[in-house]
Amino acid sequence: MKIAILSNGNANYSTKRLVEEAEARGHEVKVIKYKNCYISLDEKHPEVFYKGKKLGKYDAIIPRISNNMTRYGCAIVRQFEMQGIWTASSSIAITRARDKLRAAQILTKAGVDSPKTFVSRNTTDIDALLDQIGLPVIIKLATGTHGNGVVLADTKKAAKSALQAFYLYNEDGTNILLQEYIKESAGTDIRAFVVGGKVVASMQRQSLDDDFRSNLHKGGNGKSIKLTDEEKKIAIRAAKAMGLHIAGVDIMRSTRGPLVLEVNASPGFGIERVTGRNVAAPIIEYVEHNATRKNSKDRVGA
Ligand SMILES: Nc1ncnc2c1ncn2[C@@H]1O[C@H](COP(=O)(O)OP(=O)(O)O)[C@@H](O)[C@H]1O
Ligand SMILES: [Mg+2]
Numbered sequence: 001m002k003i004a005i006l007s008n009g010n011a012n013y014s015t016k017r018l019v020e021e022a023e024a025r026g027h028e029v030k031v032i033k034y035k036n037c038y039i040s041l042d043e044k045h046p047e048v049f050y051k052g053k054k055l056g057k058y059d060a061i062i063p064r065i066s067n068n069m070t071r072y073g074c075a076i077v078r079q080f081e082m083q084g085i086w087t088a089s090s091s092i093a094i095t096r097a098r099d100k101l102r103a104a105q106i107l108t109k110a111g112v113d114s115p116k117t118f119v120s121r122n123t124t125d126i127d128a129l130l131d132q133i134g135l136p137v138i139i140k141l142a143t144g145t146h147g148n149g150v151v152l153a154d155t156k157k158a159a160k161s162a163l164q165a166f167y168l169y170n171e172d173g174t175n176i177l178l179q180e181y182i183k184e185s186a187g188t189d190i191r192a193f194v195v196g197g198k199v200v201a202s203m204q205r206q207s208l209d210d211d212f213r214s215n216l217h218k219g220g221n222g223k224s225i226k227l228t229d230e231e232k233k234i235a236i237r238a239a240k241a242m243g244l245h246i247a248g249v250d251i252m253r254s255t256r257g258p259l260v261l262e263v264n265a266s267p268g269f270g271i272e273r274v275t276g277r278n279v280a281a282p283i284i285e286y287v288e289h290n291a292t293r294k295n296s297k298d299r300v301g302a
Contacts, residue, residue, distance in 0.1 A: 001027045002057070003287065006034040006076060007064035014064060014269040017280035025284055030058075034076045035069060046082040060291035062088045062283065064266045067145040070098045086291040088283065089265055093243035097265040100142040101175045103242065107260055110241035112234060114260045115252070116180040126163065130156050133180050139163060142175040147215035152181060181212075182259060185252040189214045189261060192227060192235035192249045193271050193279050196286040199235055201277035202227045222274035231258045238263050245290075246283055 003022050007015040010031050022029040032050055040047045048055045061080050065073030077091040096102050104117050115138070118129050130137060137159050141149035153159035159178075166176050187207040192199045204225040205214040214220045227235070231251055238260045239247035248267025251258045272279055 001059040001288065001291065003027050003029050003284075004055070004058045004061045004080075005029060005031045005064060006037075006061055006073065007031060008035070008066060009033050012064070014266075014280075017269050017272065018062060018064075018283065021278075021280040021284045022287075025281075025288070027284070034063075034065065034073050037076050039075065039079045046079050048076060048079050048083075058085055060086045060088065060287050062287065063091075063094065065094055066266065067098065070095065088246055088287055088291075089244055094265040097242055097244060097247075097263050098143060099175075100140065100144070100177055100262060102142075103263060104177070106241055107238055107263075110237065112238045112241055112260050113257060115182055115254075118178045119175055120178070121167075121176075123163070123167065126160055127156065129178060130159055133178055135159070136181045136183075138177075138179040138181050139166065140177045140179065141166065141170075142177060146217035147211075147213035150213060152212045182252045182254045184254050186212050187214055188253075190225060190227070190231065190251040190253065190258075191222075191267070191271060192231065192251060193267055193277075194235055194239040194244075194247045194249055195279065195282040196245055196289070197236055197240065198282070199227060199232050200282045201271050201275045201279050202231075202235075203271050203274045222270070224275040224277075228258075234258050234260060245286060 005015055005018050010016060015031055019029050019031060038049045063077045074091040074095050077087055081087060081091060096106060101119055104114060107114050116133060118133060120129060136152055136154045139151045139153060139162050144150060151162045153162050189205055191203050191205060193201040202225055203222045205220045205222050207214045208219045208221055235249040235251060238249045242263045244263060244265055248264035250261040252261055269279055
């Protein structure tokens with residue numbers, strides 16, 4: 001097959017691993033820096049240009065769109081979709097996953113347990129809201145990543161001043177979520193790597209200091225962990241609800257069972273180093289099995 005990986009380039013570990021596995025299985029792979037792609041909308045056929053030339057035909061694309069390029073990256077993915085090219089992750093699913101509010105709405109509707117979440121822009125109701133959620137409370141930007149934009153407030157006073165600051169410097173209208181604090185799992189969470197409806201690797205992340213955030217980008221530590229059946233099920237269900245066949249599902253262990261925190265559309269492959277599991281190979285296998293199917297359900301329009 002001819003496969004294109006849309007990413008930030010070959011230097012990226014995840015990209016390198018995907019190329020390795022795809023080539024090992026006899027595929028022709030090209031890494032395309034989607035940031036350098038451009039789109040033409042003035043022809044009969046939707047085209048993607050790269051380095052001044054029209055891109056040739058591919059059987060499949062694997063988007064690895066970074067968080068700070070979601071809009072442009074998804075526009076490029078959409079252009080491939082318009083050409084009828086099969087994509088491992090649809091532009092719609094990636095866009096949904098990048099908005100924590102939209103994701104929480106989808107997960108709740110699908111019956112996937114997650115922390116109690118409230119969203120409001122009315123500052124006069126904050127006291128009542130905080131009474132409902134309890135303290136401490138988590139406040140987070142709907143579009144934050146890597147643990148940035150997540151605040152833990154111990155008191156109503158702290159919560160109010162954090163919210164005020166967020167509202168004030170929130171020029172692009174990002175929604176702000178108020179969330180119950182899952183103290184039982186403070187500083188730890190679980191990453192389940194899901195491919196094609198199966199958990200292919202899982203790890204527990206732990207913050208190194210007393211930070212409540214366990215993100216590896218914040219200096220968190222990862223170790224291999226075996227998931228319970230319930231955790232596996234909720235991870236698979238969350239990925240499915242989001243329409244993501246390749247997903248990193250973040251789960252917190254709480255006294256009322258596993259709660260899904262978020263579903264990542266371009267999960268990092270650092271989990272391979274932590275767990276010794278190969279996650280690139282199942283992705284290429286997934287692409288092989290699905291991209292070649294005619295009239296695949298996964299083919300997405302606009
Ligand atoms: N409701 C919560 N209760 C306890 N810890 C939380 C909660 N929400 C987030 N955290 C901690 O903060 C980290 C970052 O939050 P998350 O919502 O995943 O945002 P990001 O997209 O920035 O990673 C999580 O990995 C977790 O360790
Ligand atoms: Mg996270």
